[in-house]
Amino acid sequence: MQKVAVLTARQAADLVDDRDVVTVSSSSALGCPDAVLAGLGQRFAETGHPRSLTSVHPIAAGDMYGVLGIDHIAQPGMLHRVVAGSYPSGPSSAEPPRIWQMITGGEVEAYNFPSGVVYQMHRAAASHQPGVFTQVGIDTFVDPRQQGGRMNDATPAENVELAEIKGEEWLFFPSIVPNVAIIRATTADEHGNLTFEDEGSPLGALDLAYAAHNNGGIVIAQVKRLAEEGSLHPQEVRVPGILVDAVVLAADQLQTTLTQNDPAISGQLRRPLSVLPPVAFSLEKIMARRAACELHAGEIVNLGFGVSALVPHVLLEEGQGREISWVIEQGAVGGVPLLDFAFGCSQNPDAIMPSIDQFTLLQGGGFDRSLLSFLEIDRDGSVNVHYLPKRRHVTAGVGGFADITTAAPEIVFIGSFTAGRRDIGIDGGRLEIRADGPHTKFVERVAQVTFSGKQALARGQKVTYITERAVLRLTPDGLMVTEVAPGVDLQRDVLDRSDFPLLVAEEIKTMDPSLFSPERLGLVLDRAPLHPRLQRQATAHPANPAVAAR
Structure with a gap:
């Protein structure tokens, strides 16, 4: 077996030719081969x-400030086209990342496709299949009858087609065939075998490497350290050296945007959950508390970025931190998903799966419910989470949102009812809307559709929308208000703040006042029912403690 070439980042950049298709494995700073991208720039x-x-980029490469990742290569003349599941989201108060400046300025062709689908486009290329047939994205902005995933007028209407198979609508995404795959690991041995012991996830490194290698391309791996040949345990090698052409050493690569190495993220250490700081009392925490009340002990629950990421920490405070098995698209299963710049990782995960395999679970609906955020909701119950016409650079794109929502049995969307400067207080278990936000999030038509309410009804999905002032459910007749916060005037603060008529439940409830007080709720989750076959077993053997414990 040949020894792998060990190059500097600048030397590795010489392996990339004009007009190459370059695929990059990362999720923001998690797994980002930043040194190699900097060498290209x-x-x-x-x-x-x-x-x-x-x-x-199946998931975004780089941070929100344009310091890492794709911005190294976001230069006119260098970058012609981008296909990404998500993009670095920039703060509204600062200059957006350079990639967003190129997209909004029409300087680059840009597509935004669901992350799981982008991974599968690589897997299809690796096995020389023409592409991916999927119902992920039907009736959303990815559908060619809408935007086709195009992010500006410079982008041609291609790369996704509508097809009918046995009377059902499907989307077809052609394979992505890369000339170069740039991936990242922790350790490479002298033959290029890669282990990921310090990484928060292997993401899609193997499938990106397969796609390039099997089509005559080249694979560049950035790692922290080089090991002697034969010294890596074969069970720990996630990418075999037969796929790797060159290695770049970057001893200071970040684990996430802010961390060099946290062993509790990579599964090398189980840190006491008590070290996680409590969540400050706020409107966001109130919404997360109400969302937590939708859960049942023993469930498998997916989690998205934003307010929903607070829910595991709320349960932790309530002594229920181990009752839910969380699954996030980057690959962590179990543990406690982390917040802010570390989102995508979990402390004390039970398993860390390749991201593409996690999407197999998510696209197949193999979980109980998902907790997600929203920017806008319309009269059909459709949700926009990826596009703000006046501030496009502050959004990250669709990511795994469409993959997750297509088959989720139940979905809970969490977010504030209005946007903009506002003065909303909490006093004595009551909400006080002293000055409301000038912009409602409940609009006649969302700017672009990330989640289709019509499709959800057709699939029989249960959809709930939780805000600081009201809880709503999606019904065949429209959105129905089922709960209002104590202190809220239903007509003035809810119905009149929606751009379309809302239905009101006959027996509308008041949200639990304890949600609006900083003290613990005393929440104890009801246990989810057993699988029907286990129920049958428990009935037949009621004294079996192993079954009863489930």
Whole structure:
């Protein structure tokens, strides 16, 4: 077996030719091969090459400030096209990342496709299949009858087609065939075998490597350290050296945007959950508390970025932190999903799966419910989470949102009822809306559809919308208000703040006042029912403690 080439980042950049398709494994800073991307940017600054690249990112590469990742190669002339599940989201108060400036300025062709689908486009390429047939994205902005995933007018209407198979509508995404795969691991041995012991997830490294290697391309791996040949345990090798052409050493690579290495994220240490700081009392925490009340002990629950990420920490405070098995698209199963810049990782995970395999679970609906955020909701119950016309750079794109919501049995969307400057207080277990936000999030039509309410009804999904002032459910007749917060005037604060008529439940309830007090709720989750076959077993053997414990 040949020894792998060990190169500097600048030397590795010379392996990339003009007009190459370059696929990158990362999730923001998690797993980001930033040194190699910086080397590419350095070569372009020195020589004007490589030019006219197509860059592919199943999940975003880089941070929200444009310091890491894709912004190294987001240069006119260098970057021709981007296909990504998500993009670095920039703060509204600062200059957006350079990639967003290129997208909004029409300087690059840009597509936003569901992350799980983008991973599967690689897997299809690796096995020389023409592409991916999926119902993920039907009746959303990814559908060619809407935007087709196009992010600006410079982007051609291609790369996704509508097909009918046995009377059902499907979307077809052609395979992505990369010339170069840039991946990241922790350790490489002298033959290029890769282990991921310090990583929060292997993400899609193996499938991206397969896609490039099987099509005559080249695979570049950035790692922290080099090990002697034969010294890595074969069970721990996630990408075999037969796929790796070059290794770049980057001893200081970040585990996430802010962490060099946290062993509790990578599964090398189980840290006491008591070290996680409590969540400050706020409107966001109130919404997370109400969402927690939708859960049952023993469930498998998916979690998205935003307010919903607070829910595991609410349960932790309530002594229920181990009752839910959380699954997040980056690959962590179990543990406690982390917040802010560490989102995508979990402390004390039970397992860390490749992201593409996690999407097999999510696209197949193999979980009980999902907790997600929203930007806008319309009269059909459709949700926009990826697009704000006046502030496009503050959104990350669809990510795994469409993969998750297509088959989720139950979905809970969490967010504030209005947007903009507002003065809403909490006093004595009551909500006080002293000055409301000027912009409602309940609009006649969302700017773009990320989740289709019509499709959800057709699939029989249960959909709930939780805000600080009301809880709503999706019904065949429209959105129905089922609960209002104590202190809230239903007509003035809810019905009149929606751009479309809302239904009101006959027996409308008041949200539990204890949600609006900083003290613990005393929440104890009801246990989810057993699988029907286990119920049958428990009935037949009521004294079996192993069954009863489930």
